[in-house]
Amino acid sequence: MSPLQFCLLVSALLFAIGFAGAVTRRHAILALVGIELMLNAANLNLIAFWRFGPHPELLTGFIFVLFSMALAAAEAAVGLALVIAIYRHKKTSNLDEVKELKG
Amino acid sequence: MTLCLVITAIVTLLAAVCAMSLRNLVHCALTLAVSFSGIAAIYLQLDAEFVGFTEILVYVGAVAILVVMAILLTRSGETTQPSVLTSGRLDLIGKFAGIGVTAAIFTTLGWAILSSSVLAKPGAVAPQVTVKDIGEVLMTRYVLPLEIVGLVLTAAMIGAVIIAYKEEAKSRSQVLPGAQTKTATSNQPAVVPPAENILKKAGVA
Numbered sequence: 001m002s003p004l005q006f007c008l009l010v011s012a013l014l015f016a017i018g019f020a021g022a023v024t025r026r027h028a029i030l031a032l033v034g035i036e037l038m039l040n041a042a043n044l045n046l047i048a049f050w051r052f053g054p055h056p057e058l059l060t061g062f063i064f065v066l067f068s069m070a071l072a073a074a075e076a077a078v079g080l081a082l083v084i085a086i087y088r089h090k091k092t093s094n095l096d097e098v099k100e101l102k103g
Numbered sequence: 104m105t106l107c108l109v110i111t112a113i114v115t116l117l118a119a120v121c122a123m124s125l126r127n128l129v130h131c132a133l134t135l136a137v138s139f140s141g142i143a144a145i146y147l148q149l150d151a152e153f154v155g156f157t158e159i160l161v162y163v164g165a166v167a168i169l170v171v172m173a174i175l176l177t178r179s180g181e182t183t184q185p186s187v188l189t190s191g192r193l194d195l196i197g198k199f200a201g202i203g204v205t206a207a208i209f210t211t212l213g214w215a216i217l218s219s220s221v222l223a224k225p226g227a228v229a230p231q232v233t234v235k236d237i238g239e240v241l242m243t244r245y246v247l248p249l250e251i252v253g254l255v256l257t258a259a260m261i262g263a264v265i266i267a268y269k270e271e272a273k274s275r276s277q278v279l280p281g282a283q284t285k286t287a288t289s290n291q292p293a294v295v296p297p298a299e300n301i302l303k304k305a306g307v308a
Binding site for chain 2: 001002003004005006007008009010012013014015016017018019020021023024025027029030032033034036037040043044047048050051056057059062063065066067069070071072073074075076077078080081082083084085087093
């Protein structure tokens with residue numbers, strides 16, 4: 001197994017763990033944590049392909065990861081603010097109890 | 104593939120499993136920080152030092168702390184989640200379905216990674232990336248994305264403040280007796296634009 005394959009496998013496992021958490025846990029904060037783990041897995045993929053790709057001197061994957069981290073931080077801030085706002089409004093952070101928009 | 108990389112990866116994955124499966128949410132947040140540190144260590148071993156330190160600053164320093172603050176503000180660290188055994192049957196079916204879909208995704212990804220011949224080639228030599236190179240690239244070729252990311256971060260910050268602030272301003276005005284009678288007679292809560300409300304509270308307007 002080459003180092004690239006090892007990194008991709010670790011990243012796939014991290015994505016699977018994050019996905020399982022985001023799907024199975026009821027708590028809104030834990031769902032957000034699962035999404036963060038999935039984003040980190042994608043970043044790890046980008047870094048691995050940058051490092052073991054044919055042209056690492058162009059810094060493409062590297063810069064992409066920097067931008068993706070900034071967007072992930074923005075997403076986390078807004079998501080957690082929404083969780084706090086919903087908690088103030090409904091006194092719960094369980095995703096199953098927030099279903100006003102369900103048809 | 105060195106032994107160090109393998110150990111770091113195992114620690115990262117174990118911490119991620121703990122972060123997703125522990126019952127106490129504060130423990131989840133702490134193991135999440137361990138997992139992010141492990142990912143940063145993997146970045147360091149992949150010769151991406153700048154990204155590794157950015158990961159520590161952004162994720163361990165900011166996002167993990169943000170998660171802890173959200174847990175404390177929603178008071179969800181005290182209450183324990185219902186355990187798998189006491190929850191209903193539909194609940195269990197949903198959990199097993201989620202884990203099944205996850206296993207399918209991982210099997211597909213792993214099969215694709217291990218069976219590809221392109222990925223099995225040895226990698227290129229380690230690139231020498233200095234912070235000067237990153238700054239030059241960011242200021243020349245990627246200057247437009249950089250500005251847009253700045254705009255997005257500003258919008259996200261303002262949005263997060265307004266979302267988390269609005270309800271508090273409304274509930275405080277309802278606590279006042281005068282405001283309560285007013286809303287009771289008009290049968291409609293006083294509509295105040297949130298931004299204006301914040302400015303008033305801060306003493307600007």
